[in-house]
Amino acid sequence: xxxxxxxxxxxxxxxxxxxxxxxxxxxxxxxxxxxxxxxxxxxxxxxxxxxxxxxxxxxxxxxxxxxxxxxxxxxxxxxxxxxxxxxxxxxxxxxxxxxxxxxxxxxxxxxxxxxxxxxxxxxxxxxxxxxxxxxxxxxxxxxxxxxxxxxxxxxxxxxxxxxxxxxxxxxxxxxxxxxxxxxxxxxxxxxxxxxxxxxxxxxxxxxxxxxxxxxxxxxxxxxxxxxxxxxxxxxxxxxxxxxxxxxxxxxxxxxxxxxxxxxxxxxxxxxxxxxxxxxxxxxxxxxxxxxx
Numbered sequence: 001x002x003x004x005x006x007x008x009x010x011x012x013x014x015x016x017x018x019x020x021x022x023x024x025x026x027x028x029x030x031x032x033x034x035x036x037x038x039x040x041x042x043x044x045x046x047x048x049x050x051x052x053x054x055x056x057x058x059x060x061x062x063x064x065x066x067x068x069x070x071x072x073x074x075x076x077x078x079x080x081x082x083x084x085x086x087x088x089x090x091x092x093x094x095x096x097x098x099x100x101x102x103x104x105x106x107x108x109x110x111x112x113x114x115x116x117x118x119x120x121x122x123x124x125x126x127x128x129x130x131x132x133x134x135x136x137x138x139x140x141x142x143x144x145x146x147x148x149x150x151x152x153x154x155x156x157x158x159x160x161x162x163x164x165x166x167x168x169x170x171x172x173x174x175x176x177x178x179x180x181x182x183x184x185x186x187x188x189x190x191x192x193x194x195x196x197x198x199x200x201x202x203x204x205x206x207x208x209x210x211x212x213x214x215x216x217x218x219x220x221x222x223x224x225x226x227x228x229x230x231x232x233x234x235x236x237x238x239x240x241x242x243x244x245x246x247x248x249x250x251x252x253x254x255x256x257x258x259x260x261x262x263x264x265x266x267x268x269x270x271x272x273x274x275x276x277x278x279x280x281x282x283x284x285x286x287x288x289x290x291x292x
Contacts, residue, residue: 003048006115009041009287010107012098013138014165014247014254014280016202017193017214020183028134028150029180034157034198035099035135036144038165038278041287042104043089046111051083057090066105070132074109077128078118093274095173097248099135106139126154134176135248143281146195157199162279166255166263167247168236169274170228179249182221207242207256214245222250229253232273239266 013035021030044067052071054062062068067088075083086108092100106129113120122140129136134151142156193213201210223230229246232253236244240262241255257263260277267275281287 004115004291006046006111006291008044008046008107008111010044010092010100010103010139011037011143011281011287012040012092012100012103012278013037013135014098014167014252015216016198017245018216018218018248019193020180020185020217022185024150029183030149031147031151032193033147034145034195035138035147036159037139037281038167039281039287040092040098040167040276040278042092042100043087044104044107044111045087046108046115047085048115049083049085053083053085054088055086056088058088058094066101066132066136067108070105070108070128070136071112073128073131074112074116074118078116078120080116080118082116084112084115093169093252095175096169096252097174097176097246097250098167098252099139099248102133102135103139105129105132106136109136110140126152142283143285144283156283157195159199159202159280159283161203161205162282163202163205164257164260164263165278165280166236166241166257166266166270167252167276167278168232168255168267168270169252170226170232171272171274172226172228172251174222174226174250176249179218179222182225183218184221211243214243216246216248218249219246222246226251232270235270236266239269241266 016034019032054068109125126137126140129140130152137152141154144159146155233244236255243256263277
């Protein structure tokens with residue numbers, strides 16, 4: 001009898017802005033950010049097995065992969081007696097600020113909850129997600145969300161627009177923990193982003209106003225070490241982007257364009273850097289899930 005196989009697509013995300021509010025006593029940072037998924041996906045498949053196995057095209061030990069950690073955490077929490085064979089094919093660059101590993105972990109929790117027929121509620125899955133990594137709860141809770149705390153407080157926002165973007169990654173990787181530890185708060189008082197205003201500007205695609213209010217506090221430490229990130233930001237604007245900003249802890253920079261065609265043309269001028277034209281996903285958008 002053929003085993004059931006569940007196939008899921010785990011999306012990447014971008015941070016429209018990232019504000020660091022303070023360093024917490026536990027070593028993490030309180031942040032304020034709006035994250036949105038884009039149509040760049042890793043492929044995951046799950047089938048029942050006697051133990052947990054991870055087969056991946058990543059060049060790291062399986063035990064260091066967040067997918068593996070997520071599977072073991074769920075198995076331990078639920079006391080499930082069996083296991084799963086998990087196949088992971090990466091398309092989202094690693095250590096890039098796009099949340100690929102966090103998304104993979106989130107979709108592993110959701111996928112195994114379904115495969116193992118555990119019936120756990122979304123709230124429970126999100127609580128487990130917060131034990132794995134700061135960005136993981138976002139992927140459990142939605143596509144376009146306000147994220148606070150160290151990432152565990154997620155409030156879904158509404159957005160009916162899809163925005164064309166060009167993602168550009170130089171040939172470097174940036175550790176999120178290094179980026180946050182390298183951040184130094186300025187003594188200057190900065191104005192907090194008005195979330196309602198941000199959503200209004202984005203909803204109207206008023207990119208001039210949007211560009212005037214968004215920022216990423218992690219850009220400075222990353223650019224201080226990796227000047228190429230600043231070069232890419234500038235090159236995107238010179239090639240027609242209406243906004244360019246680093247996503248998360250980088251080094252990926254996203255450029256917002258008025259059309260996918262403009263983004264594609266710009267990609268031809270990004271040299272040897274990895275590039276991908278994507279679009280942001282809408283709040284209620286669904287994508288393919290398969291059961292074989």
